[in-house]
Amino acid sequence: MATTSCTSPFTSTAALSASQPASPSSKRFLPFPSRPPRPGTRVRADSLREWSEFEDAVESKDLSRALRFLQSVEPASYPEASTNAATQVALPLSPGRDWEVLDTCIDADDMRLVGRAYQFLSDRGVLANFGKCKNIVLEGPREVTPTILKEMTGLEAAKLAPKKWGLSGNSRYVLATFFGGASFLLTQGVDVRPNLAAILALATADALFLGGTCAAQISCFWPPYKRRVLVHEAGHLLTAYLMGCPIRGVILDPFVALRMGIQGQAGTQFWDAKMEKELGEGHLSSTAFDRYCMILFAGIAAEALVYGEAEGGENDENLFRSLCVLLDPPLSVAQMANRARWSVMQSYNLLKWHKKAHRAAVKALESGHGLSIVVRRIEEAIASDR
Template structure:
């Protein structure tokens, strides 16, 4: 299955898998360093790796987005330990790994064509204890109500169902005023003897060509220069990213530039690309379990839920909704209209509450994306926000 992508006025989608127990274990960095010995190491002990030249090779692999080479290097560097831990002759001990360098392997995921390789990168960091919260909420799809009426949705989120639905054709609460202003401006120019009809025809022709041949890339790029619109996109995409991460779905990257997305084959829109190994396997076998589909739908509707959480209503996400409908039709048997509506309400309610529980992490992700940070930094900010949000009792429980 190709990596899925998501976005609001851009393009978005979602999925789930994997698991990792949350929170405060021994800091990964503390496991990665050992004090330089004040005395020569015992005979038979050989230090390896960690030279500046070798780490330069890792930097080059990350910069060139060569995930396979970057991951292979990290796998060759064992977590640092004290020399005294080596008892047998010939034991090799890695020199200290520079702080935070292992996170950078995630920045090489964006150009990876093999999503299994992306999955291995996340699994590697999880095994090292770096991604403590990756997949910690994957079992949420097994909990709670299954039938969600508009009344239950309002009780659980405090919002009407209409507030949790994307605006069609880009319409929002201010659309009537924008349209009235536009028509008023055109009328004024006509009364002043300025014939704007040829210009309007040219603009409409260019917009049509953009929609047909570029998937709306130019229009999306122009819209991104409007700060409120750009901010809403960041909120939307951070919702997809955080939900996919908590559900254990490896994230390939977040593409916010429509032209970059176009070069990657995502016409007209950007979004969050993630991968669900279990879903790919099930689809390859010709079936899709309810649990896997639920997980996918939660990530798919997480962008809409994020907008509703921050702004009180959603505007983007029409592409997510369309993808949801197309997948529902492909199921065997396909979902009815009533079943689709219930599944959509359940998904957006679950995503809304999940993001509400992790509001601090969502804000951290938005801020990191807004600052133009790479994927590794965004995920690190998420981990830091979740860890700082833990109560002392939770810390003790997780440590136990």
């Protein structure tokens, strides 16, 4: 597994003298002063307005404007001697403010712009672990039998497969309780059949036309279900981050997911530049496909890691199958099963190696934090685990 090192994003840099012009590379950094301004130093009013513009861009989710501002900021200058009673300096960036640009990615239409935001922060040394495991798809054999899968994860293959609602997990008890209660009311002379027919009709319409969005919204009020969704999506997010795929955002509201065209009741949107380029050229390499499949099955792997088995992820599997049949030549059923086992095994072990970071991501999502805080918690967890 490849590792990377970086400098702290909060390390101050030396100020540029008036006679030494700033180099192009220095303008990419947003240092803050190693000491407070001297007495009599005042901050330029235009700098205050500029940072106000950055805050407005973050609040309005304008990625282009926020990123353009960060790229244009120059280091503050602190001359050793000055004859002026009051020296003007540029307003430096507060520690950690550069992370906030990630919160603007959710409304970005151009995923390449999202990629540039991650690249900018990576160049600054802020995202130390972004893409640290991208070479994992080059390692190890691709043939994974159910026996090998159990040896590597300790779980049967059936535990790493999504379950149908009502046939497994807690849903079977909910369904049994529902029909048991209806039967009891009927024996007591309470005719609930018209109401049951209406409920079943609404549930069917929700499943057919809204993808189960209404049912998912109701289920979100049940804490165990809500936490399982967080565990699932945190698995997607962390794996995409470690594999070097920029994340646009994590959608946890079923109606927002429906409005954004996301299959399922929640979703993590990420972008793979290499895969997009190859698909545009009419081909897809095994490396790009493997990386995509690992991220796709990471939600299932996360549930299995935390709960011992997966329940969600049916839409992930459907998306995987739809992509497999588009390959030239398309994968056979046996090849698809083998590729799925390899992907979920790799994701499971990757999340197991970064279990602390996954827990940090779940906790941050559970607290309602934005993407910038979630990514920062991931970085802090990995750094503290070394």
